[in-house]
Amino acid sequence: MERASIETKDTWNLSLIYKDEQEFYNDLNEAKQLLNQLLLQKEHFLNDIDHFINFHEKYIRMSRYIQKLHCFAHLHCDVEPNDQKYQTMYAAILSFYDQVTSALDFYTVEMIAADTTVENFLKDERLADYRYSIAEILRQKKHVLSQEMETLISKTSSISDISSQVFDAFRLDYDPVHINGEEKFLNSATLSEFLKNPDPNVRQEAYHNFFKEYKKYENVFASTLSGVMKKDAFYADVKKFNSPLEASLFDDNVPTSLFFKILEKANKEYRPLFHRYNALKKKVLNLKTMYNYDLNIPIVEYDTKKYTVDECFDIILDVVKVFGNDYVEIIQKAKDERWIDYYPHAGKRVGAYSSGCYDTNPYILMNFIGDYNSLSTMIHELGHSAHTYLSCHHQSPVNCDYRIFVAEVASTVNETLLINYMLEHASSKEEKAYFLYELLENCVGLIFRQPMYADFEHILHTWAQEGKPMSAQMITDLYMSKNAEYFGPDVTMDQYVSHSCFYIPHFYYNYYVYKYTLGMTVALAIVSRILGGDQKQKEAYLNFLKSGGSKYPVDLLKDALVDPLEDQLYDDAFHYFENILNQFEELI
Structure with missing residues (x-):
């Protein structure tokens, strides 16, 4: 198009x-x-x-x-x-x-x-x-x-x-995937679809054809990744910080204890919950050996409906009415004033984002195709835009910009509210199981996978600070071991798992990934309380959205009644995951 x-x-x-x-x-x-x-x-x-x-x-x-x-x-x-x-x-x-x-x-x-x-x-x-x-x-x-x-x-x-810049500029070509004798184009966008294919040969071929290219250029990727780690270590040292981690947290005025608290909760205390989830997948899929690339197979068969843009807005407006008329009017304004660029076309950037400033609307780029993911993406980005709109309308230009540290809260709250709404309106056992599965997968990605990434990234930064060499072999061996720990005994690691670390752009963002976990844990607490009728929590959350960057991020979250320094916040999030997992097991 x-x-x-x-x-x-x-x-x-x-x-x-x-x-x-x-x-x-x-x-x-x-x-x-x-x-x-x-x-x-x-x-x-x-x-x-x-x-x-x-x-x-x-x-x-x-x-x-x-x-x-x-x-x-x-x-x-x-x-x-x-x-x-x-x-x-x-x-x-x-x-x-x-x-x-x-x-x-x-x-x-x-x-x-x-x-x-x-x-x-x-x-x-x-x-x-x-x-x-x-x-x-x-x-x-x-x-x-x-x-x-x-x-x-x-x-x-x-x-x-x-x-x-080298990482961003490097473009790979992948061998095609064969389905029923036909060659199918493989890239980062189509990989996820191939990994959902019921044919194990298709899944394996797609995974191998994609990540063998990263192995082919492993020395290039190892050099770029280690270069980023060395850069972060260099600036931390020159600027008189004790570590790259301390330097990365300084702007947000966050103690290093928060970072390690997230890793402790996800990677040690509650990781058995994730292993239990993977064991359930293996049982439902009836696989003697379940490889990591098998985990994308949908274990709930349910064809979700297709949505028009107008239908998406009808649902979203119904979801966010819990926040009151002022918030609903912002979402309506996004539609009426054309804040959103909806459809994919030749040359358009892939993915989705919200972008704006004090003197513009908070615009949204999407690649809308009418599926549930499009609906979920839309309400996610509208969460960002509503946060920006409220910040810019209640703060001066000096204080309206909020930090990335809290940026994922509003979007994740909206996304979690949507799934709860879909569960509440599910008309069949199959539909309810589908949305419980979506919620579980969303939680897995944010409260389990991101802390594993953070642990890997932290070790690389530590190596850089200590002056250790970072060869491709060292990096990929580390990543293989971290994945084996992460997925647990019911998942067999494919040989190319080790090189999939070179595919992840967030390792170039200097301790960013743990913030996804923070956003999800905060969002789960806020949503569960608001849906439980906690008026004080709702008011505190809306005031948080209006506060922009007028305080330190941790103080903003404390004002929103979700203290990221307290164990209880993380315990509640992982117990929420456990509760959803219990419901899901019972249903299927």
Whole structure:
């Protein structure tokens, strides 16, 4: 399908950001002028309170321009990648952003050097909105180096990302899969479908043909992955952190104990629940030997209906009415104001996301095909967009951006509410079993698999910090052993499991994966309480969505009545999984 053949109502309306190219470049020029004005104030922005306020007001205005410009350009490029007009815009804003980063590298050093003066400035009520963000800057004091060193480090950023860039740029071709004598195209999108095929030969061929390519280039992938780990270890060391883990958690002001608490709960205390689930799969599938690539076979046969976009919205609006009219109106606005680009077409970016800023709508990219996954993806991304909308409408531009640490909460709450809704409205035993299975698989992916990934990533970071060599053999042997522990005795590891680590992009994100587990555990607690009629929990959750980035993430979650530092949160989540597993076993 070509984009031109898609009805306008089914595409997002980016003209609400900029009507034409001229408006884009006008704002880019405004941003450049603001940067020049900021540089003129370099020597005296700390002289007195008025200069200080003026500097920060200009900086926020420039930042808003940058975010708006970036949003417009990247959204267009993701659906019209061959339109050079938008590629040029995107290149222009990225270039300007690099210029800003380099030109303002004096800011943090100067602020920390004058920390006593800055703390006195913050007593002025005119800076009330800035207190949290500026306190965050001053908190970096121990880890900020001399101006010369900070400038040098900022200039290494483009070099240090080369490993990630190579990973993103590397494209593999895969041998086809044979079904009934016909060759079928294999790529990352079709792999999951082949792994659901009832024919074990198809599953094995698809898995082998896909991951043998990663084995073929194992030295390349090992170099890129170890390069990322070494980069993280280098910056942690230079910035005077005790470990890459501590460095990665610093911005969110999260103790390392939280990371290890998640690993302890998932990888040790409650892992027998996952092994029990795999044993059930093996029994239901009646497999003498169950390989890891067999785990995608649906163990519940049920043909879900196909949905139109309008039908999806009818369901979603019914699901979220539990939050009240204001939330429902945001979801309706997303449809009416064309925040969403729905359908796949030639050249469009795969997957789905929500993207927006203070001066734009929170737009959603999808590849809608009308199945249950499309419905689930839609309510997931609308959770992100509603979070962004509420944050931007209840916080100033200084405090509206929430951290990635809490970003998955709103989306996962919505997704979990949807599955509970589908269970409640199931019209047959088979349909109920299907949605219980969906919920179990969703939990497995987030509260069991991600902590296994996190454990693997942490070991690699530790090796990098200790200066250990990281050959392909060392990395793949480690990953094989971690998977064997993870899946348990009822699952036999295929030979290519060891090389599947090179396929996972999240290992290039510097301790990101554990945040999925946090998001799911928090979401399960919130959903179970709200569905149980806990009005206090609902109000606390909605206030959390409105709080943006006005506090540390852990404090925001505590305000939402879900303390991520408490064992109870994780115990409740894993017991919820156990309860669903009990229901599922009884049904099938």
